[in-house]
Amino acid sequence: MFKRTQNINLSLIKGIELEATKYCDVVSLALGTPSFDTPDCIKRRVEVALKKGLVAKYSLSPGLPELRELIEITLAKENMYYDWQKEIIVTVGAIEAISATLLTITNPGDEVLIPDPTYTSYRDAIIMAGCKPVYVPSIEKNNWSLNIKAFSKAITPKSKVIFFCNPNNPTGTLYSKESLLGLAEIAERNNLYIMSDEVYKDFILNDDYDDKSVFSLAENVNLRKRVIRIAGFSKMYAMTGWRVGYMHSDASIIQEILKVHDVLVTCAPVVSQYAALGGLEMAQKDVQYFKNEFKKRLDLICLRLDRLSEYFSCDRPDGAYFMFAKMLKEKDSKVFAFDLLKKAQVAVVPGISFGPSGEGYIRFNFGVKEEFINKAFDRIEKYFGI
Amino acid sequence: MKCLLRPLLRIYLKTLVKLAIFIHRPVVVAVAGSMNKHIAKEAIVKELLYCKIDARAGRRGFNTDIGLPLTVLNLPSGFNSYKDWRRTVIIAPRVIFKKMERVLVLEFGISEVGDSQYLLSIVKPQIIVITEITARYIENFKNTDQIIREYECLVTNINEDGLVVANIDNLNIRKLVLSVKAPLITFGFNVKADNVIDSVGVRTTGQSVIIKTSDKSQCLNVDRFGKHHAYAAVISQIVLKYFLSNDKSVQKKTKV
Structure with missing residues (x-):
């Protein structure tokens, strides 16, 4: 009916969630939403803004100056130096940043290289921009690390962007500095842009890594005109419903993306921008609490999956709050x-929705409360007749 | 309960700060303005420390009434936790006897009528830097002139041997400087400034900022991007120069 939407699918995650609404007692480990409520300090910050009448009007298109200034200060602590006035845009979640970026930096027919498996909506955002997603299989036996050689081989004259999520959704893999620099070298050699979606970077759950292990190509000043980094507040501060995120890159790129951002949304919701401001100012303890809770939940889901070792095998993820388990x-x-949903009323995401390499896998979201993890796995055990 | 505790906490912290300042007598540099305070403050401290001048930047202030005392005493905020506030309240009296840095560089956040008066009642700065005055927080004022008057209160209350450092690229600050009676040094891209930012060259690793004064031209390399970092670099040079030529204890230490 409509040419543009012909090849865009409602993601299987949302499809599963929609299907789940048909049942009355579903336990969902599908949608990537953490169980926590937005921290109180953020709510109070918003209350103050509401009372003062600050949220009823548009903000500047790139976002509230005070928020962007604070984002610059926060980024500088992580060795990323960007000018809040020209190089940072506050967006409607990470997904708007992704769409606006793709619509800006690509031309119809361009190819966008993505690791396989990766976040399901990338494919559709790429197609919506009139481009072709090119899946580059990751190295399964090495906890889904990036296959640099495969990326190199996948380059064609139409290649325009390398786009990845780090830590990756659904595998939870934290890409090494070495592999990221390998990608950067390919991008330099072939004049490609790099889009780095880092919405889960605050949830590194592998104790072998510390905060310094998280490397972003946006730290490399020589790559400023090539790397567009996307980050969010949704996961970090349990604010998925507020729809607010941000992106940064060199001014020459950001000023062009700003035009598209303005056309798409005018500005991010101002009330949510104040919430983000509150988060950056005051919610660091809450982030640490969430992280500790995710670690406990990871231990629990590992324990429960161990009891199903006849049916699933999996590696502990480095970060995010997803377990990508192989079906045996x-x-x-x-x-x-769909069968699990129908017979056991447990919603999980089929691995195929994350790319061809994801077939044979299932993604479990362990961001939900422990009682729901237990309830879901009790039902899964019953489903398998254990 | 909270309504009662907050004023009590404010009085308690204010008293301790006044006592700490009486004991240690630090030189206070206040950075005020609608934006870029933090970046200017960090640049000043970096430059002073580089020249071995014992200085500390206050943490980024979240509110005027409690934020400034906490930052002078170098104490953490309890945010919304009574437990954390209790810890802060208990350790505060001990902190005032600890060694304090020679120079404190503090953010003066002005968001409401009366903020300047209140801040000045806690600490009296030797140097006041005004970065920008915009319509931010206009909802708390009648109009822009009232915002300017609030800053006027700051700059007119400075000692004769103090210094006002002002960005005259900003129209509101240009109005403000007319009321300054203390020594004044202006900066900006405006050719009428005492310290003119002649050019900003963007490199891969940062910016080169050329500053011209009446007697010399200086090139500063800044490893950050954006006009506000060029401003911060100039501000830090002006403040450093002030300390090197006016503050006797600093001269002794640096043997200038």
Whole structure:
């Protein structure tokens, strides 16, 4: 009916969630939402803004100056130096940043290289921009690390962007500095842009890594005109419903993306921008609490999956709050996910929705409360007749 | 409960700060303005420390009434936790006897009528830097002139041997400087400034800022991007120069 939407699919994650609404007692480990409520300090910050009548009007298109200034200060602590006045845009979540960036830096027909498996909505955002997603299989046996050689081989004259999520959704893999620099070298050699989506960077759950282990290509000043970094507040401060995120890059790129951002949304919701401001100012303890809770939940889901070792095998993720488990007895992840939903009322995401390499896998979100993890796995055990 | 505790806490912290300042007598540099205070403050401290002048930057202030005392005493905020506030309140009296840095560089946040008066009642700065005056917080004022008057209160209350450092690229600050009676040094891209930012060259690793004064031209390399960092670099040079030529204890230490 409409040419532009012909090849865009409602993601399987949302499809599963929609299907789940047909059942009355579903336990969902599908949607990537943390269980926590937005911290009180953020709510109070918003209350003050509401009382003062600050949220009823548009903000400047790139966002509230005070928020962008604070983002610059926060980034500088992580060795990323960007000018808040010209190089930072506050967006409607990370997904708007992704769409606005793709619409700006690509031309219809360009190819965008993405690791396989990766976040399901990338494919559709790329297609919406009139481009072609090119899946580059990651190295499964090495906890889904980036396959630099495969990226190099996948380059064609139409290649325009390398786009990845770090830590990756759904695998939870934290890409090494070495592999990221490998990608950067390919990008330099072939004059490509790099889009780095880092919305889960605050949730590194592997104790072998500290904060310094998280490397971003946006730290490299020589790559400023090539790297567009996307970050968010949704996951960090349990603010998925507020829809606010941000992006940064060199002014020459950001000023062009700003035009598209303005056309798409005018500005991010001002009330949410004040919430983000509150988060950056006051919610660091809450982030630490969330991280500790995710670690506990990771231990729990590992324990529960160990009891199902006949049916699933998996590696502990480095970060994010997803467990990407290989099915040992089933092959079709979509068939399994819908069957599990129908028979056990447990919603999970089929691995195929994250790319061809994800087939045979299932993604479990362990960002939900422990009682729901237990309830879901009790039902899964029953489903398998244990 | 909270309504009662906050004024009590304010009085308690204010008293301790006044006592600490009486004991240690630090030189206070206040950085005020609608934006870029933090970046200017960090640049000043970096430059002073580089020249071995014992200085500390106050943490980024979240509110005027409690934020400034906490930052002078170098104490953490309890935010919304009574437990954390209790800890802060208990350790505060001990902190005032600890060694304090020679120079404190503090952000003066002005968001409401009366903020300047209140801040000045806690600490009296030797140097006041005004970065920008915009319509930010206009909702708390009648109009822009009232915002300027609030800053006027700051700059007119400075000692004769103090210094006002002002960005005259900003129209509101240009109005403000007319009321300054203390020594004044202006900066900006405006050719009428005492310290003119002649050019800003963007490099891969940062910016080169050329500053011209009546007697010399200086090139500063800044490893950050944006006009506000060029401003911060100039501000830090002006403040440093003031300390090197006016503050006797600093002269002794640096043997200038």
